[in-house]
Amino acid sequence: MPxxxxxxxxxxxxxxxxxxxxxxxxxxxGFFDQLKGFWVTFATMFKKVNTVQYPEVxxxxxxxxxxxxxxxxxxxxxxxxxxxxxxxxxCPADAILVEGDNNTEENRMSPGERYGKVYQxxxxxxxxxxxxxxxxxxxxxxxxxxxxxADDTREKLIFEKGDLLAPLTQGMxxxxxxxxxxxxxxxxxxxxxxxxHPSQDINK
Amino acid sequence: xKSTAELIGADPGWIILVxxxxxxxxxxxxxxxxxxxxxxxxxxxxxxxxxNRVGKFGLIQALADGVKLALKEDLIPAAADKVVFILAPIxxxxxxxxxxxxxxxxxxxxxxxxxxxxxxxxxxVGVLYVLAIASVGVYGIVLAGWASGSTYPLLxxxxxxxxxxxxxxxxxxxxxxxxxxxxxMSTSDIVAAQGKWWYAVVLFPSFVIYCIAxxxxxxxxxxxxxxxxxxxxxxxHTEYSSLKFALFFLAEYVNIIAVSALATTLFLGGYHxxxxxxFTESWLGGWxxxxxxxxxxxxxxxxxxxxxxxLPRLRYDQFMQFGWKVLIxxxxxxxxxxxxxxxxxxxxxxxxxxxxxxVGVVIIxxxxxxxxxxxxxxxxxxxxxxxxxxSFAVPELPSHxxxxxxxxxxxxxx
Numbered sequence: 223m224p225x226x227x228x229x230x231x232x233x234x235x236x237x238x239x240x241x242x243x244x245x246x247x248x249x250x251x252g253f254f255d256q257l258k259g260f261w262v263t264f265a266t267m268f269k270k271v272n273t274v275q276y277p278e279v280x281x282x283x284x285x286x287x288x289x290x291x292x293x294x295x296x297x298x299x300x301x302x303x304x305x306x307x308x309x310x311x312x313c314p315a316d317a318i319l320v321e322g323d324n325n326t327e328e329n330r331m332s333p334g335e336r337y338g339k340v341y342q343x344x345x346x347x348x349x350x351x352x353x354x355x356x357x358x359x360x361x362x363x364x365x366x367x368x369x370x371x372a373d374d375t376r377e378k379l380i381f382e383k384g385d386l387l388a389p390l391t392q393g394m395x396x397x398x399x400x401x402x403x404x405x406x407x408x409x410x411x412x413x414x415x416x417x418x419h420p421s422q423d424i425n426k
Numbered sequence: 427x428k429s430t431a432e433l434i435g436a437d438p439g440w441i442i443l444v445x446x447x448x449x450x451x452x453x454x455x456x457x458x459x460x461x462x463x464x465x466x467x468x469x470x471x472x473x474x475x476x477x478n479r480v481g482k483f484g485l486i487q488a489l490a491d492g493v494k495l496a497l498k499e500d501l502i503p504a505a506a507d508k509v510v511f512i513l514a515p516i517x518x519x520x521x522x523x524x525x526x527x528x529x530x531x532x533x534x535x536x537x538x539x540x541x542x543x544x545x546x547x548x549x550x551v552g553v554l555y556v557l558a559i560a561s562v563g564v565y566g567i568v569l570a571g572w573a574s575g576s577t578y579p580l581l582x583x584x585x586x587x588x589x590x591x592x593x594x595x596x597x598x599x600x601x602x603x604x605x606x607x608x609x610x611m612s613t614s615d616i617v618a619a620q621g622k623w624w625y626a627v628v629l630f631p632s633f634v635i636y637c638i639a640x641x642x643x644x645x646x647x648x649x650x651x652x653x654x655x656x657x658x659x660x661x662x663h664t665e666y667s668s669l670k671f672a673l674f675f676l677a678e679y680v681n682i683i684a685v686s687a688l689a690t691t692l693f694l695g696g697y698h699x700x701x702x703x704x705f706t707e708s709w710l711g712g713w714x715x716x717x718x719x720x721x722x723x724x725x726x727x728x729x730x731x732x733x734x735x736x737l738p739r740l741r742y743d744q745f746m747q748f749g750w751k752v753l754i755x756x757x758x759x760x761x762x763x764x765x766x767x768x769x770x771x772x773x774x775x776x777x778x779x780x781x782x783x784x785v786g787v788v789i790i791x792x793x794x795x796x797x798x799x800x801x802x803x804x805x806x807x808x809x810x811x812x813x814x815x816x817s818f819a820v821p822e823l824p825s826h827x828x829x830x831x832x833x834x835x836x837x838x839x840x
Binding site: 260261262263264266269270271272273275311 | 470473474475732735736
């Protein structure tokens with residue numbers, strides 16, 4: 223037998239017991255009160271304007287502003303993205319397309335088994351909600367503060383993996399290359415790889 | 427020294443042509459600059475910058491807008507009365523320029539070796555001519571509204587005609603006292619009669635009434651009911667595009683300049699310098715008076731912009747009530763007072779009679795005001811009769827309704 227739900231007890235003061243609010247009628251204001259408005263507009267003329275002269279002057283955005291996405295790298299240059307598609311599944315606007323592929327010894331893009339082979343974000347659909355960033359298990363996907371994303375064709379607004387990948391910084395090697403010697407993928411995720419090792423540079 | 431009328435009367439034909447061209451150029455350039463100026467000033471009043479991209483400080487923004495308008499597609503609605511539809515903006519744009527013909531812009535100056543004054547023509551009924559031209563200009567708006575074959579333009583046109591007729595009465599009445607004092611309807615004579623005191627000081631109530639009426643007359647905020655975009659889309663010019671719309675736009679601004687110029691001429695001493703700067707009038711061979719004239723016109727233009735930046739649009743019935751029940755009666759009373767004073771002084775009545783009459787008028791006005799306020803306070807403070815049963819049908823209050831039965835058991839869960 224289902225549990226009996228307690229009957230709703232009437233509140234101590236019901237809405238209907240409250241008398242109608244006495245609206246105070248101030249009536250028309252005096253003549254000089256009405257002139258105050260003129261002073262407001264006149265004085266505003268000499269205030270500093272709020273306008274930012276945008277293309278010439280760019281004000282920094284808020285620190286956590288949701289701008290263009292970026293696919294980050296580990297410290298030795300391997301990609302963080304593991305091609306899991308969680309971002310694509312999290313996306314409410316269906317703006318992300320991911321196709322994963324297996325890493326091999328000859329072609330290693332990320333530590334571990336898988337990497338993102340195809341990664342597209344459609345900025346005509348993206349609503350910059352950031353759910354993809356919350357979904358990403360490796361912090362591969364984050365958002366930058368870049369907001370100048372306007373363009374003139376639909377094709378240009380579908381960003382490919384190459385457009386989204388973070389640039390290589392000091393100590394990074396362009397993948398594909400092998401993992402840091404003596405480190406496995408869990409070491410990578412714990413951030414224990416602090417840079418590249420000479421043996422990783424296969425082009426040398 | 428010859429009067430301005432004689433001076434202008436002696437003009438050869440080519441000087442008249444040059445002056446006509448100058449008047450036209452001044453009007454168009456002033457319009458373009460004032461559109462820019464208005465947008466900049468209103469922007470500053472809203473803590474914005476305003477147009478600042480086209481040219482230095484955005485100075486040629488209005489010109490660029492004009493070119494853009496001219497290059498747009500010119501639509502004539504299928505339901506429109508084609509001839510009248512085309513005629514309407516032409517009427518509006520031509521009449522607004524004509525008012526400028528009688529405005530004296532400088533004193534005696536030398537133009538290409540000819541001694542003349544910067545005033546196209548001087549007719550004995552100059553001010554009446556301006557009023558008449560302004561009324562013809564309304565035809566442009568009314569016909570535009572009617573010929574569009576559309577509802578909102580028609581409403582806008584009707585509003586506009588009612589508005590201009592109402593405020594023209596107040597405007598005309600406010601000018602009567604100027605005629606009484608100066609003894610002339612010629613613009614140049616009125617300017618000359620203000621050598622000592624501006625009529626804005628002597629006839630202050632008339633000045634105030636004229637200033638209010640000229641805003642109503644030009645369909646400007648807060649009296650821009652004819653093109654109330656929140657109510658009537660665009661008002662009378664909803665169906666207009668391209669150059670025809672540009673003509674209405676031009677007409678509106680030239681009208682503003684024209685009524686400002688008339689106010690300058692009739693109340694602020696026209697082209698004369700402001701008190702204390704009389705010595706500047708002879709600078710540049712008299713041409714410096716042009717500076718004073720435009721300074722005063724631009725002062726009025728600033729007032730127009732200020733009003734637009736400050737006041738919300740009036741409701742239509744309040745607007746009409748203000749015109750008919752306040753402005754017109756007050757102007758008529760003021761004319762009576764001024765006419766009596768003028769007659770007394772012209773017939774050489776002793777000073778104490780004149781002063782006594784003025785004091786008497788002030789006392790009567792104050793007494794009426796006190797009585798009015800008392801009546802208002804009495805009405806306000808009298809307790810409202812609490813009738814238990816109103817004479818009209820009233821729905822029962824929700825607290826008494828017993829038939830509404832909210833389930834107290836939380837629904838059926840069985």
